[in-house]
Structures are given as C-alpha cells and as structure tokens.
Amino acid sequence: MKVAKFGGSSVASAKQIKKVADIIKMDLQKKFIVVSAPGKRYKTDQKITDMLIELWDAHEQGTSVYQYIDPIMRRFAEIIEQLELSASILDEIKQTIENQLHNDANPTERLDALKAVGEDSSAKILSAYLASCGLNARYLNPHDAGVTVSDDPGNAKILPASFKKIYSLRSTKEILVIPGFFGYTKEGKLITFSRGGSDITGSIIAAGIKADVYENYTDVDSVYAVNPSIVNNPKKITTLTYKEMRELSYAGFSVFHDEALIPAYREEIPVCIKNTNNPQAPGTLIVSEKKPSEKCVVGIASDTGFCSIYISKYLMNREIGFGRKVFSILEDEGISFEHAPSGIDDLSIIIREKHLPLEKEKQVLKRIQKELRPDLISIHRNLAMIMIVGEGLVRTIGVAQKATSAISSANVNIEMINQGSSEVSMMFGIKAEDLEKAVQSLYAAFFVK
Amino acid sequence: MKVAKFGGSSVASAKQIKKVADIIKMDLQKKFIVVSAPGKRYKTDQKITDMLIELWDAHEQGTSVYQYIDPIMRRFAEIIEQLELSASILDEIKQTIENQLHNDANPTERLDALKAVGEDSSAKILSAYLASCGLNARYLNPHDAGVTVSDDPGNAKILPASFKKIYSLRSTKEILVIPGFFGYTKEGKLITFSRGGSDITGSIIAAGIKADVYENYTDVDSVYAVNPSIVNNPKKITTLTYKEMRELSYAGFSVFHDEALIPAYREEIPVCIKNTNNPQAPGTLIVSEKKPSEKCVVGIASDTGFCSIYISKYLMNREIGFGRKVFSILEDEGISFEHAPSGIDDLSIIIREKHLPLEKEKQVLKRIQKELRPDLISIHRNLAMIMIVGEGLVRTIGVAQKATSAISSANVNIEMINQGSSEVSMMFGIKAEDLEKAVQSLYAAFFVK
Known part of the structure; x- marks a missing residue:
C-alpha cells in the first residue's frame, strides 16, 4: 500500500x-x-x-x-x-x-x-x-x-x-x-x-x-549530490538515510520540507522522491538505514547567509556556566543559533544572518559585553557553510584530509571546521565569496575521481 | 626592573x-x-x-x-x-x-x-x-x-x-x-x-x-614544541604569546599555573621562563604580541582523559533553547565541560573524565533523557585531544590540510575537529590509544620537514 x-x-x-x-x-x-x-x-x-x-x-x-x-x-x-x-x-x-x-x-x-x-x-x-x-x-x-x-x-x-x-x-x-x-x-x-x-x-x-x-x-528526477547551480549535471543520489537528507536539507537542499519527514521517520516508512514529468526515473529513496557502501560521502550541501559572533576571555573555560549565560542572552533575545564551537578561551556562535538583524546585533553584543565582560567580542558576516554528508563518514580515515585538501587546493581559507559532533556530516565555514570554487573542488575530489 | x-x-x-x-x-x-x-x-x-x-x-x-x-x-x-x-x-x-x-x-x-x-x-x-x-x-x-x-x-x-x-x-x-x-x-x-x-x-x-x-x-630550559615524552629532543620555543601559552597549557603543557598569568597578562608584562640549572639558556619569552613569523604553528599540545556525550534528536536545531537546557543540567550537576560542538541535529559535549565520574554520568544521562527526550544519547570515553597552536594559524591556507594529512597518514581516525572557534588553535579529538603516533606524525609534518 x-x-x-x-x-x-x-x-x-x-x-x-x-x-x-x-x-x-x-x-x-x-x-x-x-x-x-x-x-x-x-x-x-x-x-x-x-x-x-x-x-x-x-x-x-x-x-x-x-x-x-x-x-x-x-x-x-x-x-x-x-x-x-x-x-x-x-x-x-x-x-x-x-x-x-x-x-x-x-x-x-x-x-x-x-x-x-x-x-x-x-x-x-x-x-x-x-x-x-x-x-x-x-x-x-x-x-x-x-x-x-x-x-x-x-x-x-x-x-x-x-x-x-x-x-x-x-x-x-x-x-x-x-x-x-x-x-x-x-x-x-x-x-x-x-x-x-x-x-x-x-x-x-x-x-x-x-x-x-x-x-x-x-x-526533479532525484536529489543531486551537489547544488546543480554550482556544478553542472551533478550525480544523482539513489539512496539516502533520513539523517543524511536532514543534514543536506540544512544547507541548500530544499527538496523537502524537513519537518514533514517526522511522522514517516518515526514509523520508518521509506520515502521516495520522484518526478511527475519523468516517472520512469528511479528517483531518490530515503530510508532509515542503509547498507554501508564503499562510498561514504553521498552529497555536498552549501548555503550562504551565516554570520558568527566571536567571544574571547582569558580563562573562559574555568567559568562554569559561561556558555549557558551566553545562550540565555540569545534565548532572551529570541535568537536561534546554529552552532557554538568553543576553543579554550574562545567561543564562536554561528547564526543565520536573517536571525540577527543589525539592531538585534547591537543589543546582543551590548548585553554580552556588559553581563560577561569578555576580553574581546567581534562579529563576522558573509560566511558560507559547506556540509559534507554521509553515513559512516565519521568512521572513515582520510575524509577530513580529502576535504581540507580540496578546499585549500582551491586556494580557499577555512574559517571553521566542525567535525565529530555529527556522525553523518562534516561542516566547513568559509567566506561566502569563496563558496563556488570550494564546492566545485570538493565535488571533484569526492565524486569525479 | x-x-x-x-x-x-x-x-x-x-x-x-x-x-x-x-x-x-x-x-x-x-x-x-x-x-x-x-x-x-x-x-x-x-x-x-x-x-x-x-x-x-x-x-x-x-x-x-x-x-x-x-x-x-x-x-x-x-x-x-x-x-x-x-x-x-x-x-x-x-x-x-x-x-x-x-x-x-x-x-x-x-x-x-x-x-x-x-x-x-x-x-x-x-x-x-x-x-x-x-x-x-x-x-x-x-x-x-x-x-x-x-x-x-x-x-x-x-x-x-x-x-x-x-x-x-x-x-x-x-x-x-x-x-x-x-x-x-x-x-x-x-x-x-x-x-x-x-x-x-x-x-x-x-x-x-x-x-x-x-x-x-x-x-627546564624552555617550553618545548611538543611533549618530550612523546617526541625525542623536540624543538624549543623561543617566543610565545599569552594566548598560545594558554592554549598549549590546556592540553599537556604544565610549565605554568595558568591562572598565574592573569595579572601579568593584564599589564602586558613579558614573562620569561628560565632554568635555574642552566641560566645561560635563553628560555622562552611569553609576550602579548609578536611579529608574524613564517612559521605559524609554534607547538602541539596533547592530553588524554577526555570523554564525550553525544546527543541526537531529529530537528534539534529548531528547538530554541535546546543547548541552553543541556548546559543547565550540566551546571546543576556541577559538571564543567570543555566544548560543545553541534551538528544539525546533534550535539557533542566534551568533558574531562575526572569531571564525570560514573555515578554522575548516570545521573546526567538520566536527566537529559527525561528532560530533553533525545532520539539517541551515548557516551564515549578514552578520548585524547591534540591542540595545534599558533597565532596566525586561522589566516593561513593549508594548515588544516597539513594536519589532517599527518593524522591520517599515521592511520588514525579523527573523531572530532574543532577549528575556527579559536583564532590561535585547531583541535583534534582522537582515540587515546592513537595519541602517540598521531602526535609524532604531526610533529614531523610541522617541525621536521
């Protein structure tokens, strides 16, 4: 049925x-x-x-x-x-x-x-x-x-x-x-x-x-391995897991209204994306689990419109609750953030620019300054995120190397790497102006050779 | 004076x-x-x-x-x-x-x-x-x-x-x-x-x-570029910035009681680490700022004794305040965490194992389960962290590539990468058992060639 x-x-x-x-x-x-x-x-x-x-x-x-x-x-x-x-x-x-x-x-x-x-x-x-x-x-x-x-x-x-x-x-x-x-x-x-x-x-x-x-x-015939407006005629994805789909849809893959997947996801119903204009095409099947394949990377998603707030304070990581206080300020101000990678005495908060209009930015920076007294606070706009997605990626030696090599061979500086928090993706932050060449180089590295 | x-x-x-x-x-x-x-x-x-x-x-x-x-x-x-x-x-x-x-x-x-x-x-x-x-x-x-x-x-x-x-x-x-x-x-x-x-x-x-x-x-004559118990006769560091020192001391460099640096740091007083038994040696000078040198990596620090809690929930990043709630639970339980990198629907919390004894682990996992209802929660012990430290590192193309290449050429899987949150360091999480070979390979890549 x-x-x-x-x-x-x-x-x-x-x-x-x-x-x-x-x-x-x-x-x-x-x-x-x-x-x-x-x-x-x-x-x-x-x-x-x-x-x-x-x-x-x-x-x-x-x-x-x-x-x-x-x-x-x-x-x-x-x-x-x-x-x-x-x-x-x-x-x-x-x-x-x-x-x-x-x-x-x-x-x-x-x-x-x-x-x-x-x-x-x-x-x-x-x-x-x-x-x-x-x-x-x-x-x-x-x-x-x-x-x-x-x-x-x-x-x-x-x-x-x-x-x-x-x-x-x-x-x-x-x-x-x-x-x-x-x-x-x-x-x-x-x-x-x-x-x-x-x-x-x-x-x-x-x-x-x-x-x-x-x-x-x-x-569309299927979900593509990369945004077709960046790479011509990219490979089609035949099978995806729910998790992979979700990670891809986060950054530039808009085939699916992702909230829509929840009921099907809970019941583990396979979802098949098909084309009304070409029903013979097999489409893309979204499943709960798939057999580990040789190829661990299924797709590369990317999106612009991100910014980051950088906070630095000497001995920050000795202050229990520092992170919580920053997040409380954001929550108070109704700003949802994407990620908050932290160094030893530094914290970056990645936010979609649409969630941080300029007047909110002022208010948030002022509150962080006043309530947390950091040594340094700054904001960086015009960032792009690239997600490399695939089940098994976290257990495959050399994926990070391949990705970072591809990005630097395109002469693009990596502003941020977030790997390991997700089991199915690896995230890179770069300047928005570098997005096309970075994605093209990554696609070539993972899909063409 | x-x-x-x-x-x-x-x-x-x-x-x-x-x-x-x-x-x-x-x-x-x-x-x-x-x-x-x-x-x-x-x-x-x-x-x-x-x-x-x-x-x-x-x-x-x-x-x-x-x-x-x-x-x-x-x-x-x-x-x-x-x-x-x-x-x-x-x-x-x-x-x-x-x-x-x-x-x-x-x-x-x-x-x-x-x-x-x-x-x-x-x-x-x-x-x-x-x-x-x-x-x-x-x-x-x-x-x-x-x-x-x-x-x-x-x-x-x-x-x-x-x-x-x-x-x-x-x-x-x-x-x-x-x-x-x-x-x-x-x-x-x-x-x-x-x-x-x-x-x-x-x-x-x-x-x-x-x-x-x-x-x-x-x-000791100076601060070394890497732990001498992992690499024989490593290079000496002649000049370090406060920030670099702090990042190095985080993971295995115990020359200095890091809180001690605060008063000197605030007044920008240079600190010179010297050896009473060899006062002729120039030692290591810690300064507020240094000239950009060709070499952007000054040291590789590493430490074991970390663990991570992994939390996954479909559409997690739509829930405003999800992160804050997790951190509130940790704060409530008196557990200070090191980092909390997040994916789209995943959050990892890196904690020093000494801060998460087994009975606390049970309590924390139980509370997260009950209060946040994630799809999946798991804990990974026996992690090691490697910090690659150097001012200017964030602006140098190819550092991530060099580092990931060195680690994968030692046949070590990278469990976590955290780059960009700090302007002076790049952090890698690996299995503790792989620490020596990864650090040796990184040292060879950044200091020997």
Whole structure:
C-alpha cells in the first residue's frame, strides 16, 4: 500500500493533472493520494496559495476583491474545462472562497480556511478526473480522514490520536484523494500546517496507514549530490538515510520540507522522491538505514547567509556556566543559533544572518559585553557553510584530509571546521565569496575521481 | 626592573639556593625575588608543602605529630647549616609551625597559615643567604608588600587595591625576597592561593611594580614544541604569546599555573621562563604580541582523559533553547565541560573524565533523557585531544590540510575537529590509544620537514 503526494507543479494545469492520473493508473497500490494547491506553470507564474493570500490582504484592507478573485477562478476554470469535468466543481470553489471572506468566524480562522482552498480544490478536481477516467476514486476531506490537529493557525501540529483513526482507512477499496496542508481541531476548526505543509499531510497519512512507501512527486528526477547551480549535471543520489537528507536539507537542499519527514521517520516508512514529468526515473529513496557502501560521502550541501559572533576571555573555560549565560542572552533575545564551537578561551556562535538583524546585533553584543565582560567580542558576516554528508563518514580515515585538501587546493581559507559532533556530516565555514570554487573542488575530489 | 620567581626545585636544597643567589648577583635589575617552598631534590623526594599538609592531617586525627614535624625540620636544618646561616631562622620556623598547630584560630585559617610555612621559610632563608653574600637583601612579608586578598582559604583572589600599594615598592634600594603562595585579608588573616600559587604571587608583584620582565625560574630550559615524552629532543620555543601559552597549557603543557598569568597578562608584562640549572639558556619569552613569523604553528599540545556525550534528536536545531537546557543540567550537576560542538541535529559535549565520574554520568544521562527526550544519547570515553597552536594559524591556507594529512597518514581516525572557534588553535579529538603516533606524525609534518 502506497501513499503518493503530488506537489504544486504536478497539479498546476490540466496537462500536469493528466500525467498524475497516468501515474496513479499504472500502480494499483497507490490508494492514498495527497495533493498540493496548483503551483507555477512557468517561472514567472503565481501559485494559487499566494493568490489566495493576496486576496485576503486586499479584503482586509477593504479594497475591491474581484480583481483578485477573478484570476484564481480563471485558473481553476481552465483546468476544469480542459479536463472536461462538471462546472459544479467550479461553483463549489467560488462559494467556498466567498464564504470565507464574509462569514462571521474570527479572521485568523477564515484566513486559514481561505489558504486551504487551493489544496482542497486540487483534491476535488483530481478525484473527479480519476473517476471520469473510470477509476474508483473519491475526494476525502482531512476531517473525515482523521487528521486532527492542534489549534495553532498557520502552524498546526498533528495530534497523536490521529494515527489510529487514519489506520482504519487501510481497508479502503477506493483511491482516496486527500487535500494536503490542513487538518481540523477536535472542535472542527480548519487549521493549516506551516507553508509547504502538503508534505506533512502526506507523511502523516503514510505513517498512519503504515504505508510500504511514501512517494513524493516533484519536478526533479532525484536529489543531486551537489547544488546543480554550482556544478553542472551533478550525480544523482539513489539512496539516502533520513539523517543524511536532514543534514543536506540544512544547507541548500530544499527538496523537502524537513519537518514533514517526522511522522514517516518515526514509523520508518521509506520515502521516495520522484518526478511527475519523468516517472520512469528511479528517483531518490530515503530510508532509515542503509547498507554501508564503499562510498561514504553521498552529497555536498552549501548555503550562504551565516554570520558568527566571536567571544574571547582569558580563562573562559574555568567559568562554569559561561556558555549557558551566553545562550540565555540569545534565548532572551529570541535568537536561534546554529552552532557554538568553543576553543579554550574562545567561543564562536554561528547564526543565520536573517536571525540577527543589525539592531538585534547591537543589543546582543551590548548585553554580552556588559553581563560577561569578555576580553574581546567581534562579529563576522558573509560566511558560507559547506556540509559534507554521509553515513559512516565519521568512521572513515582520510575524509577530513580529502576535504581540507580540496578546499585549500582551491586556494580557499577555512574559517571553521566542525567535525565529530555529527556522525553523518562534516561542516566547513568559509567566506561566502569563496563558496563556488570550494564546492566545485570538493565535488571533484569526492565524486569525479 | 625585574621580578624573578624561583620554583620549588630551585630552592629544594642549599646547592640549589646557591645557584639562585648566583643568578640574582649577576643581574642588579632583579630587585624582587619570589620563592616557592622547597620542592623535590630527586624524583621520589617529598615537597615541603605536602609534608606540611600531612602534618596537619595527623594533627587533626589526633595522632602523634613528631614523626611528621621532624623530617620537615631536618630538611630546613640541612639547608640552613649548609648555607652557614644562623640557627635562629630554624627556631623561628619551628615556632611558627607549633603555633599554627596549637593556637585558637579556626582550623581552616590555621591550615592555610601552616601550608604557607614552606614559602615563608624559603624567603627567610634566601634573604639571609643573600645578605651573607654581601647583597643588600631582606625578607618582605606579603602583608607588608601589600598583597591583599579575598577571604577564600586555599583559593585567595588578589584585591585590585593591592597593585597600587605594590607599585610604591619600586623605589626600593634593597633586593626584596617575598614568599609566594599567600597574601593577607584586609583584617590581616593569612590566606593561600590555590596550589602552585607562587607563580600567582610573582605575577602579582610583576604587575604591581610594572616590571620590565617577569622571570620564572624552573628546571627546564624552555617550553618545548611538543611533549618530550612523546617526541625525542623536540624543538624549543623561543617566543610565545599569552594566548598560545594558554592554549598549549590546556592540553599537556604544565610549565605554568595558568591562572598565574592573569595579572601579568593584564599589564602586558613579558614573562620569561628560565632554568635555574642552566641560566645561560635563553628560555622562552611569553609576550602579548609578536611579529608574524613564517612559521605559524609554534607547538602541539596533547592530553588524554577526555570523554564525550553525544546527543541526537531529529530537528534539534529548531528547538530554541535546546543547548541552553543541556548546559543547565550540566551546571546543576556541577559538571564543567570543555566544548560543545553541534551538528544539525546533534550535539557533542566534551568533558574531562575526572569531571564525570560514573555515578554522575548516570545521573546526567538520566536527566537529559527525561528532560530533553533525545532520539539517541551515548557516551564515549578514552578520548585524547591534540591542540595545534599558533597565532596566525586561522589566516593561513593549508594548515588544516597539513594536519589532517599527518593524522591520517599515521592511520588514525579523527573523531572530532574543532577549528575556527579559536583564532590561535585547531583541535583534534582522537582515540587515546592513537595519541602517540598521531602526535609524532604531526610533529614531523610541522617541525621536521
């Protein structure tokens, strides 16, 4: 039994939805289909969810909403027409939108319900189309599926009791098409997950029905060993562990909404990333454990936008609680940090620059200065991080040597190395301007020779 | 104007004290002499301070003290006789000891005063001997020198007001011989520094009189680039910065009581480590800043006795405050940790094994498990740390490559790399059993070629 989730680009047009139907027809095991809202058809296109949010904003500001509703309806109308489905679906969509704009529930609730229209409509359209192709398929609302969530609008969390309810769906004879991205509270309120949350729904359904595999259809053939915008035509990754995926997604690999993996991760459900536009490609399989292979490095991820705060104080490491005090200041100021490697009398704190705007920087430096009286405190911006990822890496002699050789042969200075804290990755900090040449050299060292 | 401090082995016997006198005679700038208690004359010998502590323990347990007093008095008697000094010094020492055993002050105070007898007697003996050689020298009690300290028996801290008082000693025409290791509270109580605290006294006097140099006489010619018990006949270090010294002393370099450096460090007084038994050797000079040299690595330090706690939790780095909570548990349990490098969903905490006895380990793991619910927690013992130290190291391309190559060519797996948190060092964690071959290979790479 399989769960297949189709992302925004897979349901962006009638043409794409036909591909989805073909994929479902080919494999009778795909009994549970989760869909996103229609995404972009071309690079400069708009996603339906963004259009719904703009509509809401216009409505809240009291401006005329029809110029916002019309393009949304045109998108749906085109899809429904080209799939030759009943116009009643379109009326239903229009009615749902109007209802959320004007009913008397509180605005946060209405916004969540409006944002969910994209996914909900996708599911209605796809189920109708599958039925029109002669398949035994029907739309299933997340409420009826048992997706019960916490009352955190825009950031719902699944409630543990849901999984048992979902498990009972296993006996279905029909293909069930479930909209992603939202669930319902115990009281019956519609609440959305965080953005990109259709992946979460797919993962929840897969965990609940204890699927053999959770197929996640996107518009890429697989996860690549390195960012294709840095290295041309890089190797595809056939198998990844959850841990490897998570480390890769940390720095520049954005195939997956990583929170989404949690339910599948807990149930050890394999996840397969596939391409709707090329379903023959084997894709990338994400598993709990894999056989140790000869090749210990599976991928190289990289990202810019980091900065570091450097604190130095003579005999710092004699002061019990010094680190804790620094972290308390950061927590107080609501700043989440990434890493905090420490020397003997030094501590560096790596932070994503977006989490440390300039006014926060001033405040944090001032507090550290005042409360901890370091000898020296400084901040370094424009850092990039490179992650070399692979299970078994920590037990393989010579990986660090190979990596540091590759980086220095690109004539790049290593600002930071963090190895050993993670069992599946090795992290290098360099100046952002050096990122491309360092990554290219690392890719050549680990994947080309 | 110079301050010269002579360690335990330099005042262990009459023969050694004569060498000290020769050193002082040669250089009229040495106006301030600080001395330790008589140390070991040979490997299996006892230090006077240890003998005084044993005497105190015997006295506290109510056993006969004469078998403990006698050997102490014999040591002093032999020195005084061989230096042909007045026997009145010996009587004075005896009287001080008897007085501290039997007066009615509280026991902690009396213990501190008794422990200080070694240094105090050394100063009395040396000043008398210098006078007998025709030098204008006299004993100066720390009280009269202005060494005013906090009331923390066995762990005194210098009070800032002391330095001004000490500065007024600059006008001295005499050579002043000051016992190390203790000072006096404002109320006049004798309080000792932590063990090895004669270095602290020397550093305080040097900072107070704003000495041109603080000479610290030991029994080695210099600081070596690597532990001589691992590499035969290693290179001597001629100049070190304070920071480099501190990083080296962290892992296996025990030339200096590192807290001792603080007063001298703050006043930027150069410290020269010299050998009483070979005063012609230039020694090692410790300075605030040095010219960038071609050679960026000055030394390789190493130490065993580390362990690490590894914690892994999926999406750990999304939880603001996760690190802080871990450190709070450690602080609660009174465990100081060395480093806490973190990956994406992993955190390693490096602790000296002596700070994490087995019963504490159980308690800490239990609390982390209960309060933070990680996916995985494990502990790794028998780790060794290697520090590669040198100013400028962080700005030199290829150091990490050279180091990792050296370690892997010794067929040693690197468990941990911590680079970039400190500007003057790079840290490697390996299995303790691999320490010698890794250090030998690193030494060959950085110092032999």
